[in-house]
């Protein structure tokens with residue numbers, strides 16, 4: 001065989017093989033679809049939309065991906081956080097001959113805030129999607145010589161017109177009733193969504209005639225932090241609606257510069273497309289092509305109701321009926337019913353109806369009767385035959401649409417009425433009001449809840465005794481202590497405010513100093529007095545986290561510790577009386593400051609895996 005013949009044979013073999021693969025790959029998805037793999041509960045007529053064309057329905061995974069894509073595209077969660085405020089400074093000016101010239105600690109600056117700003121050049125939320133977490137920067141700390149800190153940098157996030165802002169839940173996916181915080185409509189609209197924390201005051205700010213040398217400063221406040229949900233409604237003059245495959249995208253591609261995907265299967269369009277149709281006079285006409293609607297769309301079937309939101313703002317609707325479908329008139333009615341179910345306001349929007357694909361012979365043949373019936377059902381005469389593909393009657397349609405759109409009043413949507421103000425929410429307490437929670441099953445424990453007092457607790461610099469005292473005074477001034485007494489709180493009860501625990505002391509001596517601070521002070525004093533700490537041990541080496549060991553009995557690293565060797569107890573640990581032992585040790589001069597644990601087999605097991613308990 002000549003090499004030419006051999007080449008021809010190879011080529012034809014390849015062609016045959018190629019075709020058989022194509023056919024196979026074509027049949028497979030159809031089979032999958034028509035059996036139990038229906039991606040959605042599609043109405044029966046859906047599959048008959050194109051009896052004469054090769055309708056290849058989307059695979060379930062494609063649909064799922066499309067919905068994800070869409071969600072991503074149009075609504076996006078965003079985590080915003082104001083920067084924390086800078087901490088105030090405690091310092092005193094010392095000059096030659098005047099070692100104590102007065103307090104000079106500057107205040108910390110406010111943290112940077114996060115804003116959203118409307119920018120008309122944008123038409124998607126894609127820019128926002130790329131940054132899920134946005135944070136203002138920290139305010140600078142105050143410094144000596146009365147130097148206040150520099151304010152943290154604000155962050156401004158640009159969003160397109162028509163962005164609705166909702167307060168999200170505590171996490172990105174938490175489904176809470178999302179309160180509307182507002183809408184950014186026109187260029188330049190700005191909204192504060194997370195205020196930066198307040199800067200803590202330095203000791204200079206606390207100077208008063210009574211206290212000329214205050215040794216007190218505040219911590220910077222935390223900035224507000226929250227999840228937002230941004231939602232964009234596309235704005236167009238004409239919303240293009242219709243069943244899948246009706247030719248919506250084809251029309252958009254013929255009359256505008258948009259390049260939507262067009263194909264002979266349903267749900268080709270998975271995200272809305274906007275296109276501007278330039279007409280000879282006046283401004284262009286903005287068309288919004290959305291994914292095809294099917295029966296049940298308002299209940300979330302198909303690409304679902306998400307898309308219907310987009311056409312809510314359009315002045316009028318262009319309803320494209322696929323002339324080649326089995327029952328164009330029924331399809332028309334189904335779509336209208338879905339609109340009605342979704343939103344009656346949307347259903348009452350004026351429509352222009354076109355019967356598409358009249359270039360096809362069988363469509364042309366029955367178009368007159370279909371048009372007549374549609375006019376009757378629609379109750380108006382704005383019903384035209386077109387061929388989007390062949391641009392037949394399309395120019396005429398656009399002019400009529402434009403004229404009709406101009407005559408329509410602007411659509412006034414019910415205002416997205418804000419019910420939260422993110423600018424102030426969780427940052428500045430509106431009032432000093434508080435309430436006290438208690439649970440009878442936990443006697444002697446009280447939680448004080450109030451934005452103001454919790455904010456003060458967060459900003460208190462517990463290291464400065466004067467700051468602690470000031471906190472105590474605020475507790476009295478706000479009436480919290482009176483209220484606690486009225487409710488029956490007694491000396492030594494546990495009072496919880498935010499993350500801080502306090503001992504209640506109605507005798508008002510040194511009240512409300514956090515236990516951890518008291519412990520700290522006492523430990524320092526005890527060390528100064530040369531007192532020892534108590535450590536428990538088993539007499540064996542105990543491995544610490546770094547892999548090092550420690551002989552608990554004779555721990556050379558802790559000469560200041562009392563060491564109790566548990567291995568030398570009477571052998572039965574259960575008999576070992578915790579309280580008695582502690583008393584004994586207290587008699588010895590050890591004092592309690594640590595947390596106890598449980599006794600295990602031959603060794604002391606500590607609650608948090610510590611090998612040491614200090615007394």
Ligand SMILES: Nc1nc2c(ncn2[C@@H]2O[C@H](COP(=O)(O)OP(=O)(O)OP(=O)(O)O)[C@@H](O)[C@H]2O)c(=O)[nH]1
Nearest residue numbers: 244245246247248249250263267268269292388389
């Ligand atoms: N013969 C003919 N075919 C058309 C015409 N308009 C659209 N088509 C075809 O119909 C099929 C569907 O068109 P699309 O524009 O993707 O339909 P769609 O309404 O956007 O569909 P979805 O995006 O799935 O909702 C494509 O194969 C088009 O080529 C027309 O006027 N005549």
Ligand SMILES: [Mg+2]
Nearest residue numbers: 248249268269
């Ligand atoms: Mg389309």
